[in-house]
Amino acid sequence: xxxxxxxxxxxxxxxxxxxxxxxxxxxxxxxxxxxxxxxxxxxxxxxxxxxxxxxxxxxxxxxxxxxxxxxxxxxxxxxxxxxxxxxxxxxxxxxxxxxxxxxxxxxxxxxxxxxxxxxxxxxxxxxxxxxxxxxxxxxxxxxxxxxxxxxxxxxxxxxxxxxxxxxxxxxxxxxxxxxxxxxxxxxxxxxxxxxxxxxxxxxxxxxxxxxxxxxxxxxxxxxxxxxxxxxxxxxxxxxxxxxxxxxxxxxxxxxxxxxxxxxxxxxxxxxxxxxxxxxxx
Numbered sequence: 001x002x003x004x005x006x007x008x009x010x011x012x013x014x015x016x017x018x019x020x021x022x023x024x025x026x027x028x029x030x031x032x033x034x035x036x037x038x039x040x041x042x043x044x045x046x047x048x049x050x051x052x053x054x055x056x057x058x059x060x061x062x063x064x065x066x067x068x069x070x071x072x073x074x075x076x077x078x079x080x081x082x083x084x085x086x087x088x089x090x091x092x093x094x095x096x097x098x099x100x101x102x103x104x105x106x107x108x109x110x111x112x113x114x115x116x117x118x119x120x121x122x123x124x125x126x127x128x129x130x131x132x133x134x135x136x137x138x139x140x141x142x143x144x145x146x147x148x149x150x151x152x153x154x155x156x157x158x159x160x161x162x163x164x165x166x167x168x169x170x171x172x173x174x175x176x177x178x179x180x181x182x183x184x185x186x187x188x189x190x191x192x193x194x195x196x197x198x199x200x201x202x203x204x205x206x207x208x209x210x211x212x213x214x215x216x217x218x219x220x221x222x223x224x225x226x227x228x229x230x231x232x233x234x235x236x237x238x239x240x241x242x243x244x245x246x247x248x249x250x251x252x253x254x255x256x257x258x259x260x261x262x263x264x265x266x267x268x269x270x271x272x273x274x275x276x277x278x279x280x281x
Contacts, residue, residue, distance in 0.1 A: 024101065024109060024137075025143055025144060026145060027079060027080060028079045029061050029062070029063060029079055030062040031081070031083070032051045032083045033065050034064055034065045036086075037087075038086075038087035045123045045126045046127075049064070059142050060137075063080075080104070081103055082103075082104075083099060083101060084102055085097055086098045086100065088114055095116070095118075095122075095128075097114070097132075098112055099130070099133045099136070099137070112134065112136035113135060115129035115131065115133030116129060116132065117132070131221075136239075136241065213278060214278045215234060215279045216229075217237070220236070223236065223249075224281075235251075236250075237249070240254070248264075252266060252267040253265060255279070261276060261277075263275065263276055
């Protein structure tokens with residue numbers, strides 16, 4: 001396994017974002033409902049107004065469902081995507097928000113990262129989770145392209161590309177995980193391996209990791225601050241576009257989740273270091 005394989009293992013998560021951005025550029029407007037499914041009243045916690053504000057702030061043309069629409073949108077609502085906020089059910093006292101963009105035929109064109117917070121005040125929690133989820137669209141270089149092509153065709157093309165990417169990336173991650181499994185069987189210590197890049201067969205070593213070392217994720221604006229039990233800051237995780245993978249700030253490293261839990265993977269010069277970590281969100 002070499003450095004290229006390591007980058008493939010996590011770079012796929014950006015590719016769907018690129019396809020989604022291309023699809024979004026085919027739409028001129030964003031329509032924001034006056035009430036989402038999980039709300040008990042219109043614009044509860046001012047989330048709908050906030051959603052409209054965030055899209056307009058970052059270069060989109062957004063309107064509330066109750067606003068007066070431009071003449072072209074009034075004549076053809078398929079020129080717009082609908083912003084749908086979802087209250088993703090999580091753990092106790094955890095608020096999770098995801099923002100989908102849906103076309104006039106109910107196809108999901110884009111999905112945001114999940115904004116997560118443990119703030120107890122409902123209004124503050126929903127506001128923060130929504131802002132964190134919006135980071136996905138904040139980073140898009142949106143520019144309406146005036147495309148006259150079928151929106152449905154464009155959405156299907158995006159889905160096909162994303163499906164191909166998902167298959168390739170899944171196979172790549174399976175290779176990484178198979179290396180971990182091989183190391184486990186060879187050295188009987190399942191916590192950390194090093195894969196050395198050499199011309200001959202890679203040499204696999206292992207170090208004992210104290211399983212009692214627990215790391216805690218504290219939400220920040222663009223990801224999570226990871227601290228230990230002291231508490232002392234260990235690293236910063238940035239959103240990647242997938243709720244199961246984060247980029248480690250300042251390192252050629254990612255933290256991702258597989259069936260056995262959270263894993264830290266770092267490219268250290270000519271080595272790929274993969275280590276299971278006890279991470280709590």
